[in-house]
Amino acid sequence: MARVAGVSQAAVSLVLGDKWRGRVSERRAEAVRAAARELGYRPNLAARDLRLGRTRTALLVVPSLTNEFFARVYTGAARVAAEHDFGVVLYPSPEGIGPARDPFGSARATLDGVIASSMAADALAVIRSGGLPLVMLDSDPHRARAAATVNLDIADGIRQVAEHLLALGHRDFVHLSAALDSWTFQVRAETLAATLGALPDVTVRTEPSALNVAEARRTAERALSGPGPRPTALICDDDVLAAGACKAARRLGLRVPEDLSVTGFDDLTLATAVEPELTTVRLPAEAVGEAGMRALMAVLDGRAADATVLPVELISRASTGRPPILP
Structure with a gap:
C-alpha cells in the first residue's frame, strides 16, 4: 500500500490508525486512502480491538421480552450497531424493572458498554459497578447518572x-x-x-x-x-x-x-x-434504540452525547368519538 500511495510505511500506519493529522499532509493522507480503496484494504478489527481492549459488544437491558416495544428498541439498536461492526446482547432483567443482575458475573470482561431501557438507575447498580459506559432510554433524565439519555416526549x-x-x-x-x-x-x-x-x-x-x-x-x-x-x-x-x-x-x-x-x-x-x-x-421505539446506540458509540469514541428527546404522535382511530348524551 505504501508503494501504491508513494509514501512511507509509517505514513500508511498513521493514516489507517487515524493519527495522521499534524504529522502527514492532507495530500498524502488522501493518497493512502485512495490506495486502500484500490487494493480493497479492510482493517483487522480483531487485532485493533485487542490493542484497544474492546470486545465490540454492547448489552441492552430491558424489563421484559414479552412487550413488543422492547423488541422494536432492540431492532433499532442492532441496526446501528451493525453499521459499526458491533454486536448487541439482549438481556431481560429477571426482576422486571427491579434490580438487574450482572448477566456475566463480570460485565466489564465481555462488554464495551450498556444500554438500559425503561429501568431505574438504582436497578442497574450491579451492572454499573464495573464502570462501563451507560446510556439510559425512557428513564428519568434527572436521576439517570448515565453518560447519555434518550427519552420519548x-x-x-x-x-x-x-x-x-x-x-x-x-x-x-x-x-x-x-x-x-x-x-x-x-x-x-x-x-x-x-x-x-x-x-x-x-x-x-x-x-x-x-x-x-x-x-x-x-x-x-x-x-x-x-x-x-x-x-x-x-x-x-x-x-x-x-x-x-x-x-x-x-x-x-x-x-x-x-x-x-x-x-x-x-x-x-x-x-x-x-x-x-x-x-x-x-x-418510535426503533428510533429510540437507534439513538441509544449512536449515543453509546459517541461515548466510546470519546465524544459528548447530548440528551435526546424524541417526538411522539397521536394516532386517531375508531375507539374515540363524541360522548353520549346521558340523563
Missing part, C-alpha cells in the same frame, strides 16, 4: 390524548394506570393530572391495574359499574390496558366509541388488531 403524548378527548366533548374520565413504579408511567399520571385537574368542569379518577389484559378488564369493569356517573372516556397507560378496557365495555353491554371512548399508548400491533382499532400514541 411522554408528557406531550398524554397532553395530545387529553386535548383530543376534550375537543370531542368529554368531561368525565377514568385514568386506567399501570401499577408499576416506573418513571415513564409516573410522567403519564402527573401530566394527566396537571392537564385535566386545572379544568373546573372536568372529573378524573385513577384506577391502577397490573399490566395485562385480564387485570385491565377487571379493573375497567369495576370503574364502569361503580356508583356515581359513568365516565365517558377511559385513558389507558398502554395499549394492553386499553384492550382490557374494550373487553370490559363489551361485557357490560357498552359500545366503543358510542357509549365509551378508549385510548391507548404505544401503538403496538395490538392497537390495530382489536375492533374498533385504538386511538393511541405512537412511540
Whole structure:
C-alpha cells in the first residue's frame, strides 16, 4: 500500500490508525486512502480491538421480552450497531424493572458498554459497578447518572390524548394506570393530572391495574359499574390496558366509541388488531434504540452525547368519538 500511495510505511500506519493529522499532509493522507480503496484494504478489527481492549459488544437491558416495544428498541439498536461492526446482547432483567443482575458475573470482561431501557438507575447498580459506559432510554433524565439519555416526549403524548378527548366533548374520565413504579408511567399520571385537574368542569379518577389484559378488564369493569356517573372516556397507560378496557365495555353491554371512548399508548400491533382499532400514541421505539446506540458509540469514541428527546404522535382511530348524551 505504501508503494501504491508513494509514501512511507509509517505514513500508511498513521493514516489507517487515524493519527495522521499534524504529522502527514492532507495530500498524502488522501493518497493512502485512495490506495486502500484500490487494493480493497479492510482493517483487522480483531487485532485493533485487542490493542484497544474492546470486545465490540454492547448489552441492552430491558424489563421484559414479552412487550413488543422492547423488541422494536432492540431492532433499532442492532441496526446501528451493525453499521459499526458491533454486536448487541439482549438481556431481560429477571426482576422486571427491579434490580438487574450482572448477566456475566463480570460485565466489564465481555462488554464495551450498556444500554438500559425503561429501568431505574438504582436497578442497574450491579451492572454499573464495573464502570462501563451507560446510556439510559425512557428513564428519568434527572436521576439517570448515565453518560447519555434518550427519552420519548411522554408528557406531550398524554397532553395530545387529553386535548383530543376534550375537543370531542368529554368531561368525565377514568385514568386506567399501570401499577408499576416506573418513571415513564409516573410522567403519564402527573401530566394527566396537571392537564385535566386545572379544568373546573372536568372529573378524573385513577384506577391502577397490573399490566395485562385480564387485570385491565377487571379493573375497567369495576370503574364502569361503580356508583356515581359513568365516565365517558377511559385513558389507558398502554395499549394492553386499553384492550382490557374494550373487553370490559363489551361485557357490560357498552359500545366503543358510542357509549365509551378508549385510548391507548404505544401503538403496538395490538392497537390495530382489536375492533374498533385504538386511538393511541405512537412511540418510535426503533428510533429510540437507534439513538441509544449512536449515543453509546459517541461515548466510546470519546465524544459528548447530548440528551435526546424524541417526538411522539397521536394516532386517531375508531375507539374515540363524541360522548353520549346521558340523563
